[in-house]
Amino acid sequence: MADLMIAGPLTRQAAFAVAAAVLTRGVEAVSETFVARLDLEGFSDNRVGFALRRRRAREVIAALYDVPAQAVPGGYLRALLRVQEHGSTQPGLDPFAHPESYADLFELMSSEPGAATHSLRYCGALRSSQVQAVRTLPAPFLVPEILRGLSSPEQVSRAVALADFLRIHVPELDDAGLAAAVRQSLGSGNVLGKLARRLLEQADSLPVPRLPPLDGLRPLRSAAEIRAFAATMDNCAATLIGEVATGLKMICAYRHIDEAGAEMPLAVLLTPMVGGNWEIAQIVGKGNALVARPVLRAVLRRLMTIGLQVAGPAPEVYRKGVAELLGHYCYDTFANALYEFERGGRNRRRWRGRFGADRGPARSHHARGLRQCGVRARRHGPGCSGVRAGDRRGGEAAAGPDGRPEPEHGPAAALGQPVAGLGPGAPLPAAGGAMARPLA
Incomplete structure (x- = not known):
């Protein structure tokens, strides 16, 4: 053990390969192979340790895998010098994280040259996850740039899942098309991410769940629909294709028809909830224009009829x-x-x-001023702006049906119309003869 601590990287890796074989095959099987290949009949004890100290690394590996020394691939020896798992400070000093990776690497390097050996040869620092990846990844993914980024089993699983995902949602994609797309995506930091975004632009069918039918609401189910909708509405919906494909978003086109029969196209963005429902995240018009409150309220209430949710406190509790x-x-x-x-x-x-119109701040102030001077409005129908002089009744405004002083017609006062002999902008006499402040 002391000799191995000061040995070079290749000698250390040969010893690690032997230890991995002992763990996977058993010490008796390894000892028999060593005795037969290295002519250790004269040594009764510690034959393996003697071979590790006295024989060359190529001879030890040849004995381990029961092949002639000249049959050990040079690519295997060079790959052992690049073994560097997470936490290792220098290549070749520490073993693979998984013992079986030594035998798998020897088998790969001993086979005919191909995409797997090429990617392993040029992927840089070598880890167990990369050795296992070349056995599970599709052939178009076997390039050094992709293999270099697969530094853990979880990342390998993601790459395999991505290949399956692309084959499902881009059915016309074959291995040749996938290989071409991989080549076009090289040169960026996240090759697989760039590849996925490129290919999802061609997706004919995105995994968009079915919503209950609602007149005017149309979920967008393909990349072509989303791109066309983004161009029509002048928004960034096309950048969300990846999120729609992975179930993080749903984009819907909505057609709102107001009371006058005019149509208003809207974009509705939904986000998923854990229970299977969808939450309304955004409602905007063309060019991401804000939607007027009355329209927004009507659209929200209509979308909620099919189970779409709105985040916020319950109205019966929230004050x-x-x-x-x-x-x-x-x-x-x-x-x-x-x-x-x-x-x-x-x-x-x-x-x-x-008053036939919504109450605004200006109307409320002017109506209060009219009440103070005792001017009484008479209604002539919704929207009427005509104002007539009312009774003074002892300097107080006449009371309305609810017991409160009934004001003059709000729109007329707000627009500065003449009132009972008073010119526009003239100060109004307050009840009791005092001057009230002018209308603002």
Whole structure:
């Protein structure tokens, strides 16, 4: 053992190969081979140790695999000098992680030259995972640039899974086409990643799950559909083909029709959930334009009818005011749009019944000013902007049906229309004769 600690890399690797054979074949089988090949009949004890100390590495390996010394491939000896597993500081000083790799490497290097031996010869530092990879990888993947990046069994499994994945989703791809695509992907850091992205651009059928039918919603199921949709909508959907192919995203085209019958094309991006459902991640218009809140609310509610989910707290539990008072804020646009409908919709409908339009900040301020001066609006139908002078009734505005002072018609005041002899922009007299602030 002390002699091996100061021995050169090739001698150490020969000793590691013998130890690996002892572990896999047994010490008796190895001893018999050594005695027959190295003429150790005169040594009764420690024959293997004597051979390791006194014989050349080529002779030891020839005896180990029961071949003549001149039959040991030079490529095998050179490969042993490049053995360097993870954590090793220098090639050739430490053994393979898996003992069987020594015998597998000898068998590969002793066979006819081919893609496997070529890739092993030029892949740089050699690991057990790479020796095992050449037995499992498809022939087009047997290039030094790919083998160099397979430094663990997990990475080998990923490469094999990628080859199977490409054959399923690009069925017209044969070994010749795969080899050509591999050659075109060389020169980049992640050869397999670049190869996969290149080939998925040709995928005729992506693994997109089936959604319940919904009029206007169309999931995109091929790379050609996604590229055409990206060109039409002027967005980056084409860059998500890989994520769609691996089940991380789903892209849908949606056609929204408003109350007037006008169509609006939208892009809907879905992300998967563990339970098998899909969450709505993004809804945008052409060129990634933001969608108006009323349209967004209508689309969300319609998509939720087929089981698509929206992230956010439950409306029956979440209280925005209390949460924000405690410093907790909900920034999800979709949840806020739905809450806006659930919590504020009734108030907006009541105000719309009076004024025929949504209540805005300007309208509310002007209506309050009109109430202060006692001017009373009379409704002439939804959307009417006509304003007539009302009763002063002791300097107070007339009360409406709910007991509150009934304001003048909001749109007229907001647009600066003349009111009962007062010019636009003139200060309004407050109740009791005091001057109120001018309309802003």
